[in-house]
Amino acid sequence: MASLAQQIFSPLSSKLSMDNFLLTKLKTPLMAANSRRKMVISAAAVAVTNAQTKERMELKEMFQEAYERCRTSPMEGVAFTLDDFHSALEKYDYNSEIGTRVKGTVFAVDANGAFVDVTAKSSAYLPVSQASICKIKHVEEAGIVPGLREEFEIIGENEADDSLILSLRAIQYDLAWERCRQLQAEDVVVKGKVIGANKGGVVATVEGLVGFVPFSQISTKSTAEELLEKELPLKFVEVDEEQARLVLSNRKAMADSQAQLGIGSVVLGTVQSLKPYGAFIDIGGINGLLHVSQISHDRVSDIATVLQPGDVLKVMILSHDRERGRVSLSTKKLEPTPGDMIRNPKLVFEKAEEMAQTFRQRIAQAEAMARADMLRFQPESGLTLNSDGILGPLSSSELPAEGLDLSDIPLGDDSS
Template sequence: MIWIKRNVYVFQVKGTVFCTDGNGALVDITAKSSAYLPVQEASIHKIKHVEEVGIVPGLREEFMIIGENEADDSLILSLRSIQFELAWERCRQLQAEDVVLKGKVVGANKGGVVALVEGLRGFVPFSQISSKSTAEELLDKELPLKFVEVDEEQSRLVFSNRKAMADSQAQLGIGSVVLGTVQSLKPYGAFIDIGGINGLLHVSQISHDRVSDIATVLQPGDTLKVMILSHDRERGRVSLSTKKLEPTPGDMIRNPTLVFEKAEEMAQTFRQRIAQAEAMARADMLRFQPESGLTLSSDGILGPLASDLPAEGLDLSDVPEAEEV
């Protein structure tokens, strides 16, 4: 196969690894001369030996010819170049889908931090980081990110942590079910990472049955479904529950798999109960405030008394256009 990259022709060939050493691997590409894969061209990630990424004798793979060794006329191969092409393509796809993804902070400069995504190094300006953490505090941490710019020609990848956090928080509606990972356990509950946001699953919200030792139910690293009980945006506090997702009391202790299978169904029932309670509360309020001039219609819609409406309907000619506040 022939690739054209930046007006340069590059060749892609099939080859079989038949020998490895400390510097790379010898590859049979059925050519008259031998071909060599240097260790630095074996992966998009930094490795010390080709076997770290599964390059062993007998492996048949697609390689890119990137040059020739003048000393012995052997061809120089690369897997790294192919992986870079695929990584850029993947980034363009993720940007088009406008997804939130995780990036590991691997470096910093005076303007922001460098994050690793899909094997590529991208830049996150400090102005696009939602927390007030320093670069040193963010090093080696994973940040939720969204793409701002993907430009392979200029080798520019720019991310925003602020946009990712805003997107994640917009989905934290009361009663919604989200996937989380247990970060740490405390005597009073478990801290759960839900898309880059830490929520508290209080010990009283794990199960209807009493939980005396959280470690008997949850462990750091566990993945689970939780329901949002409350979200204080100003303080950045999120309260979670698995108790509300139990089909029968104690299921979270006896059969957590069943709880996660029925999570959406149980959450929907919970939201319906909340909606019914709110409707009843509104109805009770109107019974004690008849002077408000409002009533509930037969379908539960709050509105003015029918007798107060002009027979010919409402005059909407002077209503101003809606504008953003």
């Protein structure tokens, strides 16, 4: 049995011994290689650590030297002195008294206003109530957004944080008064919106300012309630910033507008109201009267059968009183045939310009006749009236050889 076992395991044992021998032969160079690699890595790590340590030591020495210089001689080698520092601060210093105007840049906005950088110790604040001469709910409505650079006026100081309170409204207020003075000097017609009324007249806003229009200076017969929220053409009567007094006139503005309306002009109008004696027509802000006798050649017993408030029609300027601001109108002169305004008003409006042209020609001829009568005894003027009723130069055949004989003209009664 022993010999059998030896025969069986002896080759196997020999094989195992051979394998162990081979493994040992292979492991020896691998272990050596690993050892060399570890030695290289360790050497590199030591080199890096030494370099970092050296750098840290150099930095530490540099900071220690800087600390000593700051402690013992802080201004050594510094060209910018303490006096230079104070001088630089003075360049950014400004008078922060109330009423001073400063430049600033908006850098933030909120629901109540805007924060402004005015290069002060603390930021300044612009309340929404001071952002515009007009009433607004948010500063952005006045174009105030971050990045906007503008001139502001200092109106106060917040004691809680020493921040300044700014205003744009105060600057705009001054500019508005200056603008009104200029418009008054140039006698310009402006638009004013009626925002209120009292016993003496109406209150209107012009150029952002609140002005007063006395009832005596309003050309229309409308009540204060009817004028509320409407725009009126106005002229300046008094502009006094010191007394905050701004007086305006609608009548003067109307007279200026009426000066541009020639007799015989055809304009569009809107019926405003009816009265037993006629209809009041709005012709572009001017209130004119179309008298019942000027509606048609035919008799009109009831104006309401021909016109109604709100009707739009063509009317002709018959006359106007610039001092009183009154304009007389006519549709009667525009009728192609008598009674058309009652029977066929559409035809009247279609032929309005043509009929007005005929009316103007008749007026021109009448004026020419009147001038000719005045010049009839003045042949030296060189003018005469031709067969068409037009004044023109006298021909040689029309001039008397020895002038006019005035002996037959009766003398005036001196007793009268």
